[in-house]
Amino acid sequence: MALIGKKVAQFEIKSKCDVFHELWKTDPHQIPNVSPTTYQNCQTLEGEVGTVGSVLLWHYFHDGKDSVVKTLIEEIDEGKKSVTFKALDGDLLKIYKIFVVHIHVDTYGSNNLVTWTIEYEKLSPDVPDPDKLFDFFEKVTKDIETHHLNN
Numbered sequence: 001m002a003l004i005g006k007k008v009a010q011f012e013i014k015s016k017c018d019v020f021h022e023l024w025k026t027d028p029h030q031i032p033n034v035s036p037t038t039y040q041n042c043q044t045l046e047g048e049v050g051t052v053g054s055v056l057l058w059h060y061f062h063d064g065k066d067s068v069v070k071t072l073i074e075e076i077d078e079g080k081k082s083v084t085f086k087a088l089d090g091d092l093l094k095i096y097k098i099f100v101v102h103i104h105v106d107t108y109g110s111n112n113l114v115t116w117t118i119e120y121e122k123l124s125p126d127v128p129d130p131d132k133l134f135d136f137f138e139k140v141t142k143d144i145e146t147h148h149l150n151n
Contacts, residue, residue: 003122009134010115011141015148017105017112021081023144024103026050035143037061038136045070052076055088062136067091074100081105096130097121114141 013020013105022028026049033041040059047054052071059066069090076083092099098121105114116137118130 005120005129007118010113011138013112013145015145017081017107019148020114021105024083025076028056034147035140038140063132084130095123095127097123100115101132
């Protein structure tokens, strides 16, 4: 079993891609308000939100338990409408050596798509692939979509 992996999932949304991208890039503190059953809190620990190098602390609920992750905004690509978060500390790094999440939005014809890509390295072969996180990401995506369609 490979220790290094990459998983990708796409979810179609009816809301505009720009709104989704801007929320993750410049206003992640609002995500717990938009998706309170997934995220409880987001705090800036270092730097300025919306800039590469800023560090955020997330409290979230996944797989039946409260969890925490400290992330670095590693990359923001305005052209591709993507934001990359790298885990620095927290529950994910108890089982993964490396855990990076890319959130990318794009329009294909009349479809607006959110692509979640996880790059990871397991600490051992018996660690599961992070497939269950895609249910979590889908829930967050749908909550954000619903919030923006209703406002």
